[in-house]
Amino acid sequence: MxxxxxxxxxxxxxxxxxxxxxxxxxxxxxxxxxxxxxxxxxxxxxxxxxxxxxxxxxxxxxxxGNVLFYLVADEWLATVENTKKHATFIKYRFIYQKHIKKKMENLVLARINEDILSQIFQDDNNEALSDSLQKSISCVMNQILSYAALNYHTEKIKYSNQRPKTGNKPVEILSQTEQTRLLHHLYDGMDVFKLGIVICISTGLRLGEICALKWQDIDLERKLLYVNSTVQRITMDGKKTRTVLLEGEPKSVYSKREIPLSDELVKLILPYYKGEGKYMLHRNKPLDPRTYQNKFQKYLQIADIGHKNFHSLRHTFATNCINSGADIKSLSEILGHSDVKITLNRYVHPSIETKRQHMNSLAAIYGQYLGQKRS
CATH class of the missing domain: 3.30.160 (Double Stranded RNA Binding Domain)
Structure with a gap:
């Protein structure tokens, strides 16, 4: 009752x-x-x-109404630490402590609004902050504000930096001449380190992925390479050095992938296959990405090629795939992207030769039209 x-x-x-x-x-x-x-x-x-x-x-x-912003930010960071990859937590914590904490920590949560945020961060427009860093600051701020709205029922606020974008830097790829010079140098006196560069320009592996590559991730019988881990240098609390190498899972769930190996690449790998140690490049531990980046720069210098970032190998691979007629979906999966739009917008850079072929093909079609008309 x-x-x-x-x-x-x-x-x-x-x-x-x-x-x-x-x-x-x-x-x-x-x-x-x-x-x-x-x-x-x-x-x-x-x-x-x-x-x-x-x-x-x-x-x-x-x-x-009485809670200070920094207390909410600390709560949010604790949540990130328990739910996200450690490298992500370290990045978010650095952004917060370096670019947000001093400006926001003593503000009362309930009094924060978009006008106040605009005034607080207006000086950032005059600072030498890259578009990428500005985007990271906005990302962290908005996640903290969303956490506050969800857990403290404050007004939903979104921080947005209105500074005009400086534009993306031109993407670096190796020209056909540069690729020829580099490959000649790599094949001359081939060793496991040179082999790693050939693998990257032939598969699109990221720097951290090749440095963490294990022999067990290469199946020569099935001609497949498995991307199961990556390595990066990050800040770690309680360590004597400022940074340490951390091996973990790839960048995203899509980055964990399998890549077919060409017959040529299988032949190159075979003499070194399952050599000493667990890792391909550094025996029993991952190779420091900085070390391999330096090796790459030396190879470029010897091949008489100007400075290029290691990531240019990945862009060069993608460009070569497109120029050889690869479909976007296959390329996107090989690169480990979550969406083909990322592949199209960031990694597809048709060469002038490919563009000229398209223009000549178009001219040939018009020529056929004119021939039909004349006949």
Whole structure:
């Protein structure tokens, strides 16, 4: 039986309904919510739990008016540490401590709005901050603000940097002449380090992925290379050195992939296959990406090629694939992208020769039209 004041009743359909009042952050009003169950005791138990949750939420909201921003940011960082990759946590923490904390830490959470954020960060427009860094700052700020809105029921605010973009830097790829010079040098006196460069320009592997590549990730019988890990240098608390090498899973779930190996590449790998140690480049531990980047620069210098970032090998591979007629979907999966749009926008750079072929093909079509007309 229901009792007076419990707000529990039996419905005509046989179910029990319990009602309670809750504050709705979006409408800023108290609303009546219902809970249903098959029995009186079950709905009473559910109703009691719902009321406790509502009271806890209301207390938190009342406290939000006095909560300082840095406390919420610390809570959010703790959540990131427990749910994201360690490298992601380190990056977010650095961005917060370096570019956000001093400007925001003493602000009361409930008083923050878009105008205040604009005033606080307006000086950033005059600082020598790259577009990429500005984007990272916005990302961290918006995640903290979203966490505050969800857990403290503050107004939903979005921070956006309105500084005009300086534009992306031109993507570096090796020209056909540069590729010829580099490959001649790599094949002359081939060793495992030169082999690694050939693998990168032939498969699109990232620097961290080749440095963490293990012999067990290469299957010469099936002619497949498996990308299962990557390595990067990050800040680590409690260490004597400022940074340490950390091996972990690839950049994203899509980066964990399998790549077919050409017959030529299989022949090149075979003499070194499963040599000393666990890792291809550095025996029993991953190779430091900085070390391999330096080796790459020496190879370029000897081949009489100007400075190129290691990532240019990946762009060169993608460009060669497109120029040879590869479809975008296949290339996107080989590169480990989550969306073909990323491949199209960042990695597809048709050469002038390919563009000229397209123009000549178009001219040939027009020529056919003219021939038909004349006949």
């Amino acid at each position: 229901s009792r007076r004041g419990e707000n529990i009743r039996k419905r005509k359909d046989g179910r029990w309904e319990g009602r309670y009042s809750a504050f709705e952050p979006h409408s800023q009003k108290n609303v009546v919510r219902s809970i249903y169950a098959k029995s009186y005791s079950e709905v009473k138990e559910k109703l009691s739990a719902a009321k406790m949750d509502t009271q806890s939420m209301s207390k938190r909201q009342k406290c939000a």
